[in-house]
Amino acid sequence: MRRGLISRSKAELPDAVLDARLAHVHAAMGEAGLDALLLYTNNTRAAGVSWLTGFVPYWSEALLVVPRDREPVLVAALSYRVKSWIERTSRVAEVVHGPRIGFEAARMIAAWKADAALGVVDLDGLAAGIVDDLRRSGPRLTLRDATPLFAPLRAAADPAEIALAMTAAAIAQRALAQASGRGASLGEIIAAVEAQARSDAAEEVYVAAAPDLGRDRRLKRIEGEAALGESFALRATVAYKGTWIRLTRTFSRDGAARPQEEAAARLAAAVAKLPSADGFAGFSSWLVEGCRIAQPLAPLMGSRVAAAHLLAPHALVSVQADFEVEGRPLLLAAPALLGARGEATSLLVQPF
């Protein structure tokens, strides 16, 4: 559950940006012959609805109903008491409250047009109970999977989203900079990282650690004691106003210099070749994540991803890599922006 700052700034997410995104969706709906589009959100799959409205649920779930000829309506399982909070933190024309959001949404759409063609983004992944309620409450509605309609619209980042990602990355950089102190325990280091990120207005931060890279390179959430090895890695997954990035750094417990510049250069060179995977040939493992539909950091391509998704020009991604420099393991991650029209893909920030 979210417990960082959730707020909407019209300077960072202006109405004109939301209008433009909605116009693209309306145009695509018109071409597809849809009367309404339905997007689901909860706190793990918020990046579709937040892209159109700014709304991020800290808890519970909601459906955004996007009629072709009206303003979007949010049907929220959150209680009526938080209506004003939803209105403060997002832009929706109307908020409807009810525990069975599928039932309420279908009733509303059917009242407009009983046999409406309803596009549902990620219909296969939508909760079965919600789909049951949609069918029960709107028996004449025609449900179609609208993922192929929505995913291409969501793929490319506009300047507002890039700016939010830059802020998220800056928060993560400042947070991980707190980890460079010597002599601290892993718990103290993680606390310092998280305190910095949340004080810098992160909407959420997940800190994962590989406490001893000599023994295990996998990053995990720390509960209980964990001794630091000669080198260790920390990953900060940071959300800022609905936009998510990952940043990973490798540290030496003794504070000795590490081949950071060489490692960063190798990562940047590999990233520059995206969407080609050729640059990652010498890496132990790598992963590119980004938003395709609603999951903020879904796997798009990588050494474990069997079926890679096509990376769109100007897509925001986070790239994680595991490789060795001078015989030592190094974990790095940073957000990047896919190039367009022949531009190289570039890191938004340096991991160090």
Next chain:
Amino acid sequence: MLAEARRRHLLTAMADAGIEHIVLYGNAWQGDYLRYAADFGILEGHGIALVASDGATELFLDSATEAERAEAETPGIKIHFAADVARAVGARLDRLANDRLAAAPRRFLPNWLADEGRDFALEDATALLDRLLMHKLPAEIAALRRAAQMADDAYAVFRDAVKPGRRQYEVVADIEAYLRRRRCPDNFMIIGSGGKDVFGMTPPSERRIAPGDLVTTELTPAVAGYFAQICRTLVVGRATDAQRRAFDVFREALAAGIAAVRPGATAADVARAENDVFRKHGLGEYTTSKWTRVRGHGLGLFCDSKPHLLEDVDTPLAPGMALIVHPNTYHPEVGYVVLGDAVVVMDEGAEVLCKTPRELFEVAT
């Protein structure tokens, strides 16, 4: 070990019900069904555990990052990374289609997996899992006791963190940092500050704490995945007579609710005991859904578990159940007030886990 004890308990329940394989769904909003069997605290994407009657457990995750974390955190469980987790689980279930299969919570399953057109049939085992989640093993109660201690300690930090001029999210940052220093990886927390203009709690905003504010919080740290909650209200500066009078109603209601907790009573009995106090003071309107969501709820692997304490919920209470009793609501003279303690149902009544005094605390301006 706690996770192993839970898994044995689940296998016994599956055997009693004749279930050969069970599918358990989870995400970061509601991960308790998944965690019960797989002991994985999911943060991103969908997760589905498949548990066989011999105890073999597989965990399917659609986030590669989460799959790597699960491999590191849950030894003994076979992890599958699958971008389309529903079809990956479906392919596995196709090979088990002649067995008796069940799923929980069925309403949360990806629609593709629950579709009746599949070659396999999934019975709804939600009620079976709900029983296991509500009626806890001694080791689960022990984890809740540790979490309640953590909640008490964190509330003491909260009292120090609230200062005029600080923004709500800066206060929450202090609490989260404290919990991470204590190696507590998870917490659910909402906050409110102000006066009669505040109708509930939400995630922290940019609002600055001001003298005279009532500052409310629901603080819910997790130990080994088990969430224990405390609700308290404080005043920035000296409490007014109206604030003290209002708080006395909540203190009386909490005491009445806790006194009603005993084996054989129902969730409704506890809610009614709390609400009767408000009705006695002419505040019955503020016990309705317009002003308050629930009068408490279950605690465990989810911070808002069943049963919800409402006057129309007839779930009987039994030893081993854990609850938060919280008569939180709006008070027309002072604004939103919260007060709640985590309790465990024992043979003789409620064991109160929270030790923080039930006071309207005052912090310096």
